[in-house]
Amino acid sequence: MPFLLRVELPDVPGSLGRLASRIGEAGGDIEAIEIVEKRHDGTAVDDVLLEMAPGSMPDSIVSACNAIDGVRVVWISRYAAGGNLFLDLEAVEELTANPAEALDRLIDLLPITFRADWAARVSEKAGVVYATEAAPSDLTWVSMGRAARLETDDDNVHCGARLNHHEVVIIGRRGGPEFLDSELARLGHLVALAMSIVRAG
DSSP: OEEEEEEEEEOSTTHHHHHHHHHHHTTEEEEEEEEEEEOTTSEEEEEEEEEEOTTOOHHHHHHHHHTSTTOEEEEEEEOTTOSOOOOHHHHHHHHHHOGGGHHHHHHHHHHHHTTOSEEEEEETTTEEEEEOTTSOTTOOOOOOSSOEEEOOSSSOEEEEEEOSSSEEEEEEESSOOOOOHHHHHHHHHHHHHHHHHHHHO
């Protein structure tokens, strides 16, 4: 079964090797690793897509990783999207393939690109105008400038970005992890590119 592990680790040579060894010893088989953010304090945040051996438990992976000096597991969850990490550039290629439908296609791609559970386009006047299947139906328009984290009244985490004067894009994760500053920047860029593609098309 595929799992996605988000881990904070020292940004020094050998850190990934030690992490990979411990994951292997605990019954995990790494499929892909993506650097999510490099921080000024000498740490990095990485997403690790892994398969669990039959009988292995996610808790054993977490314990093995947390036992490494300077390593902290931020979050682990089943990863329904399968074995491919979807890169931002691949998302842009898909959007340019059909500019007339780029905004709806953006919503389809955001959960994969950001390892989120859902995404939605929300209009100031009409509410949810397009959403992935798991998106809440009661989302409301939020006035915002740049991409930002949004307040919720439960343990779900949301962030959003302004699409145009009357619409925003909102994406959400059930139970975390919190959206990082680098993810907010990426969301802002992708939303702006989608709008440019629509205008150019």
